[in-house]
Amino acid sequence: MRTLPIFKRAKTEAFLESAAKDINYSSQWKLIYMKFKRHKLARISLIVLGVLYFVALFAQFIAPYSLQSYDSKYVNAPPMTLRFVDADGKFHLRPFVYELKSARDPDTMRKIFVSDTEKRYALKWFVQGEEYKFLGMFKTKLHLFGVEQPGRLFMFGTDAMGRDMFSRIVLGSQISLSIPLVGVGISFVLGLIIGGISGYFGGWLDSIIQRIIEIIRSFPTLPLWMALSAAIPPRVPVVTMYLYIVIIFALIGWTDLARVVRGKFISLKNEDYVVAAKIAGVGNTKIIVKHLLPGFMSYLVVATTLAIPNMILSETAMSFLGLGIRSPATSWGVLLQEAQKVENVALYPWKLIPLGIVVLTVLAYNFLGDGLRDAADPYKK
Amino acid sequence: MLQYSIKRIVMAIPVVIFISFIVFYIIQLPPGDYVSSYSAQMTAAGEIMTQDDMDQMRANLGLDRPVYEQYAIWIKKIVFEGDFGYSFNYNKPVIDVVKQYMGLTLVVSIVTMLFQYLVAIPIGIYTAVKQYSAGDYFFSGLSFLGMATPNFLLAIILMYFSYTWFGDPLLGLFSDEYVNAAWSWDKVVDLLKHLVIPVIVIGLASTADLIRVMRGQMLDELNKPNVVTARSKGLSETKILFKYPTRAALNPIVSTFGWSLSSIFTGSTITAIVLNLPIQGPVMYKALLGQDMYLAGSWLLFMALLTVLGTLISDILLAWLDPKIRTEFRGN
Numbered sequence: 001m002r003t004l005p006i007f008k009r010a011k012t013e014a015f016l017e018s019a020a021k022d023i024n025y026s027s028q029w030k031l032i033y034m035k036f037k038r039h040k041l042a043r044i045s046l047i048v049l050g051v052l053y054f055v056a057l058f059a060q061f062i063a064p065y066s067l068q069s070y071d072s073k074y075v076n077a078p079p080m081t082l083r084f085v086d087a088d089g090k091f092h093l094r095p096f097v098y099e100l101k102s103a104r105d106p107d108t109m110r111k112i113f114v115s116d117t118e119k120r121y122a123l124k125w126f127v128q129g130e131e132y133k134f135l136g137m138f139k140t141k142l143h144l145f146g147v148e149q150p151g152r153l154f155m156f157g158t159d160a161m162g163r164d165m166f167s168r169i170v171l172g173s174q175i176s177l178s179i180p181l182v183g184v185g186i187s188f189v190l191g192l193i194i195g196g197i198s199g200y201f202g203g204w205l206d207s208i209i210q211r212i213i214e215i216i217r218s219f220p221t222l223p224l225w226m227a228l229s230a231a232i233p234p235r236v237p238v239v240t241m242y243l244y245i246v247i248i249f250a251l252i253g254w255t256d257l258a259r260v261v262r263g264k265f266i267s268l269k270n271e272d273y274v275v276a277a278k279i280a281g282v283g284n285t286k287i288i289v290k291h292l293l294p295g296f297m298s299y300l301v302v303a304t305t306l307a308i309p310n311m312i313l314s315e316t317a318m319s320f321l322g323l324g325i326r327s328p329a330t331s332w333g334v335l336l337q338e339a340q341k342v343e344n345v346a347l348y349p350w351k352l353i354p355l356g357i358v359v360l361t362v363l364a365y366n367f368l369g370d371g372l373r374d375a376a377d378p379y380k381k
Numbered sequence: 382m383l384q385y386s387i388k389r390i391v392m393a394i395p396v397v398i399f400i401s402f403i404v405f406y407i408i409q410l411p412p413g414d415y416v417s418s419y420s421a422q423m424t425a426a427g428e429i430m431t432q433d434d435m436d437q438m439r440a441n442l443g444l445d446r447p448v449y450e451q452y453a454i455w456i457k458k459i460v461f462e463g464d465f466g467y468s469f470n471y472n473k474p475v476i477d478v479v480k481q482y483m484g485l486t487l488v489v490s491i492v493t494m495l496f497q498y499l500v501a502i503p504i505g506i507y508t509a510v511k512q513y514s515a516g517d518y519f520f521s522g523l524s525f526l527g528m529a530t531p532n533f534l535l536a537i538i539l540m541y542f543s544y545t546w547f548g549d550p551l552l553g554l555f556s557d558e559y560v561n562a563a564w565s566w567d568k569v570v571d572l573l574k575h576l577v578i579p580v581i582v583i584g585l586a587s588t589a590d591l592i593r594v595m596r597g598q599m600l601d602e603l604n605k606p607n608v609v610t611a612r613s614k615g616l617s618e619t620k621i622l623f624k625y626p627t628r629a630a631l632n633p634i635v636s637t638f639g640w641s642l643s644s645i646f647t648g649s650t651i652t653a654i655v656l657n658l659p660i661q662g663p664v665m666y667k668a669l670l671g672q673d674m675y676l677a678g679s680w681l682l683f684m685a686l687l688t689v690l691g692t693l694i695s696d697i698l699l700a701w702l703d704p705k706i707r708t709e710f711r712g713n
Contacts, residue, residue: 211395211396214396215396215399215400215403218396218400218685218688218689218692219400219403219681219684219685219688220643220644220646220647220684220685220687220688221647222647222648222650222651223647223650223665223680223681223684224407224681226650226666226669227407227408227410227669227677227681228407228410230410230411230669230670231407231410231411309529313531316531317531317533317651320531320533320534320651321651321654321666336534339534339537340537340655342537342540342541342544342552345537345538345540345541346541346544346545352534352537352538355530355531355534358531358534359526359529359530362528362529363525363526363529366525366528366529
């Protein structure tokens, strides 16, 4: 037997022993969980995603500045370094940043920023800043961290309008991370219902639904997305725009899931236990919910998880082209718009930081989906 | 086989008709029409268009008729005269605009396709044969990364590197001095130099995907009894490898060949916008935004037809490779 990489040998043996004992008594979901736990990358990914969503949930609290806040004094400022040791070599227990002073590059005469070692601002927890509504419920001015006034803290630098990139990435994650979830949620429901009808009842209904799916699928996704996004009227409120985009994604996304659901329904509906239930007079709804759905729910979860990274990439691409989320709202794609010009990337490489976050998220979802796929069939060796 | 192919082609016809409805509906969706976006441009340039002028222009372009009539005229002309309508922006027939950009679009797409297969298949074989080796981990990691990076951003990163290393971001497909020059050997070399970044960027995601498919297929095939038999008979490893598992593993890749071209066509759109390539994508993107409806519509229609065609070819190829599909189809 191959040793399991996450555990030490002794631990592995103990695990296998106890697993062998209750493997016969465990429910399917327990088995799935046990198998999932053994996929190291998937577990790490789950933690990464947990952190990302946690940050998104409390974004206003974690971000030191708001979306509107800008400072024309600090245009395209580089990321600041948190320091413990000052210019004189003295150690400080509380990390601090130096004030940024603008200067001219002696060679190129370009405006650059240098640290002013005279002015030191210590990092502090729970500082008062701009007012916002905590979780949309009550107003507060408390932010997780910040530096002493009148200092400014730019952990990821600033953009062309002097806005803090870190705050914008954190606040943008609310949109970038929720659009795929909502979009996939809607396509999940649509796919389940439509695919279920198609597979369970069959006949002419199935033929019609199959043709519709075929037509939607023969549209290349990207141009269709572009065409539909171009149809969103300019200057609509943020919430409406958000809904439009989610609906566009879901409209195209449900067909994949509907196909999976249909296939599973067709293969399961003639199983002996389903036929037995039918003969015993069980209603259609009960057969579907009690006998059929549990049979492939795990596959559905996998298919859904694997659909998310695609949506993240699409949303980023659309917003990047100016067809998705538009200001004043912000998503990672919007933040990357400034990276469209190669000079911008060459001079201010920190504008690519949102890209790193996008890649991290997509990778995490891919690995999570991989782990779930392996775990979905716990009886397979 | 012939019967299957004919049936499959007949089934595609209603799909095509529906697609043309939807395309026309979608290009109608954006608020306003070409005349209103044109008059906005004129106003910005300092010329005011009166309501009469606008009505006159609409009548000239046939935009004052009901939508279904516009659709009927458009389709009638496409089917009977091969006329895809008029591009308002370019002031010439859509077909001429398409022709103008088609050559380079095909060059980029075909080179990308060659790149995909020539890179993915050998790497797929290598990673399967040397499973769990350092090379396998390296390429698997790379292909994961390739699938996770939005390709338009990869374009920017590569542009940045070529800018810092060679002092030229290699935008577009030609250097300035060659854009209008006649075809010559130097121009071809220049084109090839500019093709490197677009081809890598457009092809990376599908290459990564192909590597994974090829690797999975090979791993399935490598331990089949025919391979073991060949080995026990004393055949050399190279001969075994290419004679049995590789040939079998290529099947699913060949059968998805039909999709590959249409996915390159559509996949290149955003990259082409970022890299400023003179191919279809950016032209059509502008057409969509500028309400140049016949150009945008023809493009969408063309893309959709290409996908239908790709699926058709793939289905027929699959049926040709796998007799089970043919009989299943007839069995219904």
